[in-house]
Amino acid sequence: MIKNDLYLRALKGETxxxxxxxxxxxxGRYLPxxxxxxxxxxxxxxxxxxxxxxxxxxxxIRRYGMDAAIxxxxxxxxxxAMNIEVEMKPGLGPWLPNPxxxxxxxxxxxxxxxxxxxxxxMDAVKLTKEMLNDEIPLIGFAGSxxxxxxxxxxxxxxxxxxxxxxxxxxxxxAAHTLLQKITDTTIAYLKRKVECGVNAVQIFxxxxxxxxxxxxxxxxWKYIQQIIDALKDDAPVIAFGKGCWFALxxxxxSGASALGVDWTITPEKARLYTNNSITLQxxxxxxxxxxxxxxxxxxxxxMIDAFGKDKYxxxxxxxxxxxxxxxxxxxxxxxxxxxxx
Amino acid sequence: MIKNDLYLRALKGETxxxxxxxxxxxxGRYLPxxxxxxxxxxxxxxxxxxxxxxxxxxxxIRRYGMDAAIxxxxxxxxxxAMNIEVEMKPGLGPWLPNPxxxxxxxxxxxxxxxxxxxxxxMDAVKLTKEMLNDEIPLIGFAGSxxxxxxxxxxxxxxxxxxxxxxxxxxxxxAAHTLLQKITDTTIAYLKRKVECGVNAVQIFxxxxxxxxxxxxxxxxWKYIQQIIDALKDDAPVIAFGKGCWFALxxxxxSGASALGVDWTITPEKARLYTNNSITLQxxxxxxxxxxxxxxxxxxxxxMIDAFGKDKYxxxxxxxxxxxxxxxxxxxxxxxxxxxxx
Numbered sequence: 001m002i003k004n005d006l007y008l009r010a011l012k013g014e015t016x017x018x019x020x021x022x023x024x025x026x027x028g029r030y031l032p033x034x035x036x037x038x039x040x041x042x043x044x045x046x047x048x049x050x051x052x053x054x055x056x057x058x059x060x061i062r063r064y065g066m067d068a069a070i071x072x073x074x075x076x077x078x079x080x081a082m083n084i085e086v087e088m089k090p091g092l093g094p095w096l097p098n099p100x101x102x103x104x105x106x107x108x109x110x111x112x113x114x115x116x117x118x119x120x121x122m123d124a125v126k127l128t129k130e131m132l133n134d135e136i137p138l139i140g141f142a143g144s145x146x147x148x149x150x151x152x153x154x155x156x157x158x159x160x161x162x163x164x165x166x167x168x169x170x171x172x173x174a175a176h177t178l179l180q181k182i183t184d185t186t187i188a189y190l191k192r193k194v195e196c197g198v199n200a201v202q203i204f205x206x207x208x209x210x211x212x213x214x215x216x217x218x219x220x221w222k223y224i225q226q227i228i229d230a231l232k233d234d235a236p237v238i239a240f241g242k243g244c245w246f247a248l249x250x251x252x253x254s255g256a257s258a259l260g261v262d263w264t265i266t267p268e269k270a271r272l273y274t275n276n277s278i279t280l281q282x283x284x285x286x287x288x289x290x291x292x293x294x295x296x297x298x299x300x301x302x303m304i305d306a307f308g309k310d311k312y313x314x315x316x317x318x319x320x321x322x323x324x325x326x327x328x329x330x331x332x333x334x335x336x337x338x339x340x341x
Numbered sequence: 342m343i344k345n346d347l348y349l350r351a352l353k354g355e356t357x358x359x360x361x362x363x364x365x366x367x368x369g370r371y372l373p374x375x376x377x378x379x380x381x382x383x384x385x386x387x388x389x390x391x392x393x394x395x396x397x398x399x400x401x402i403r404r405y406g407m408d409a410a411i412x413x414x415x416x417x418x419x420x421x422a423m424n425i426e427v428e429m430k431p432g433l434g435p436w437l438p439n440p441x442x443x444x445x446x447x448x449x450x451x452x453x454x455x456x457x458x459x460x461x462x463m464d465a466v467k468l469t470k471e472m473l474n475d476e477i478p479l480i481g482f483a484g485s486x487x488x489x490x491x492x493x494x495x496x497x498x499x500x501x502x503x504x505x506x507x508x509x510x511x512x513x514x515a516a517h518t519l520l521q522k523i524t525d526t527t528i529a530y531l532k533r534k535v536e537c538g539v540n541a542v543q544i545f546x547x548x549x550x551x552x553x554x555x556x557x558x559x560x561x562w563k564y565i566q567q568i569i570d571a572l573k574d575d576a577p578v579i580a581f582g583k584g585c586w587f588a589l590x591x592x593x594x595s596g597a598s599a600l601g602v603d604w605t606i607t608p609e610k611a612r613l614y615t616n617n618s619i620t621l622q623x624x625x626x627x628x629x630x631x632x633x634x635x636x637x638x639x640x641x642x643x644m645i646d647a648f649g650k651d652k653y654x655x656x657x658x659x660x661x662x663x664x665x666x667x668x669x670x671x672x673x674x675x676x677x678x679x680x681x682x
Contacts, residue, residue, distance in 0.1 A: 157500070160627075162628050162662055162664075165626075165628035165629075169628065169631045169636075170631055170633075211605075211626075212604040212605060212626050213606075214607075215626070215629075243584075245586070245587075246605055246606060246607065263553040264550060264553060265554075266587065285553050286501075287501065287503050287506035287510065288506075288510060288553070288556075290506070290507040290510045290511055291510045291511070292511075295510075321503055
């Protein structure tokens with residue numbers, strides 16, 4: 001039994017005194033204790049060493065006391081396990097030296113044995129669960145198949161992922177073959193994470209909003225739906241699609257326990273488009289954490305009032321930025337904890 | 342009198358046999374005749390030499406016969422005229438060596454005399470009008486004040502314009518002072534363009550969609566509204582806000598003659614959110630021009646069917662990409678011209 005089960009109760013839609021709160025990328029560069037480990041160990045060492053991954057996961061909890069922890073890892077450990085080389089270049093971000101270009105490349109991609117390739121993640125889950133000592137739930141995550149494909153084709157971050165889209169629009173059979181391989185791997189990966197102890201799983205579709213509504217259905221949503229179908233009886237699934245406001249209605253009937261929304265939609269419209277039927281998570285603009293703490297507190301309170309305290313998980317609309325002052329992050333968390341008092 | 346006035350009639354909401362068509366960034370790098378001039382003359386030479394700007398403006402018209410031309414220029418000629426240094430770095434794009442950081446920097450920014458600083462644009466308008474010989478209308482344009490501010494603060498392109506937003510959220514008085522100076526300059530600039538002969542003006546709010554609906558009203562829309570109010574009796578105004586679906590309802594009652602929309606909204610929702618009351622422009626995904634020509638033609642026809650042929654201007658949802666094949670751009674234009682035949 002989890003002692004603070006506010007997050008799990010919100011996922012079930014239960015009535016709560018205040019909504020739970022966590023922040024996407026809460027274990028990150030804005031924390032000095034994270035920077036110390038970052039200076040000492042490179043990115044994949046931090047991901048692949050269970051002691052480091054679990055320590056990084058609990059750092060923000062120690063400092064701020066969020067209502068949920070999310071395992072420190074990266075969405076690109078999945079393509080890495082699928083035989084696709086992934087590097088992390090300081091200042092640039094993800095870098096794939098041999099991006100996929102055609103069906104022949106897709107055929108080289110494997111659907112791996114999870115424990116053989118991603119056993120280090122499972123060890124990190126188990127160790128983190130021990131460290132958390134059932135105080136709060138632990139979230140596991142994966143990228144959406146479309147978002148993973150974006151990096152596999154483009155080879156790096158991009159403003160519009162034009163190469164990834166060109167690949168889908170000119171080689172749709174190869175694209176769907178790759179998407180299905182990523183989906184199959186992701187399902188096995190998340191199921192194993194749940195077996196090892198995570199209490200919920202979140203799917204990050206960071207680049208779904210680059211697609212038109214029709215293309216989103218074909219190249220992103222139908223694979224996320226497969227993941228939800230496969231996982232929903234094992235653990236609550238949260239689907240977060242940045243810029244995917246246009247698909248919210250369909251997403252709300254998918255079997256997911258909650259939907260993440262970004263800051264470009266008002267709480268009122270998010271409730272309207274989802275027929276007030278599902279728990280929503282979000283949607284504070286991460287750059288609004290630059291505002292003075294007093295402004296942050298006011299805006300967080302207004303946000304909770306607008307979403308309503310029930311069927312709601314307070315979060316940012318995307319990951320916290322590296323240069324947010326510590327006191328501003330604290331103001332965000334504290335405003336939720338003080339809500340209604 | 343303009344011989345092909347399809348574009349102007351669509352702006353008035355008149356009944357037409359087929360909608361007019363043009364493409365954002367239609368005078369651009371996908372054209373070999375443009376690349377020849379690009380190899381020979383640097384960016385600002387092309388903008389500042391009326392013979393080059395007008396030649397580049399008519400190049401796509403000669404090749405494809407669009408229903409409107411748009412003057413070749415750049416949104417950043419405006420801050421340049423306001424005493425802000427702007428460079429164009431090959432491979433990187435806009436580069437401002439001395440970005441604005443505080444109120445003192447804002448105070449150095451001038452609202453310039455238009456003919457003194459941007460007379461070359463007016464000369465290009467007059468020369469282009471001569472070259473077009475009243476065959477089709479000429480569109481003039483400007484960036485939205487918010488989008489211009491983004492570059493003035495960030496100093497270059499960005500995925501999230503975090504520094505620009507931090508500036509607005511921590512120094513709102515300085516931000517509004519700068520936004521008003523840009524607005525005043527833009528109004529004078531567009532009025533002078535209309536006097537010199539442009540038949541309509543389009544405001545590009547490329548980065549409006551980075552803001553929350555509340556912040557969009559404060560930092561972007563209220564300045565665009567000032568521009569519309571000042572210009573609407575002089576010429577039709579088209580407001581294009583990338584990612585600004587959330588503001589469409591308010592935009593539809595602004596006095597603008599048309600609204601541009603990007604590809605993340607379906608035609609049906611765009612009509613719904615604007616109460617079917619205004620001409621809409623868009624919204625083909627620019628990366629969908631990578632599809633084979635036959636697919637492009639089918640998708641363009643479906644798009645026109647969905648928007649309806651009246652109160653509609655066919656366009657992309659953002660600028661055409663540099664590596665689009667010539668035949669694919671042709672398929673896009675031809676599909677519109679063949680519509681209903």
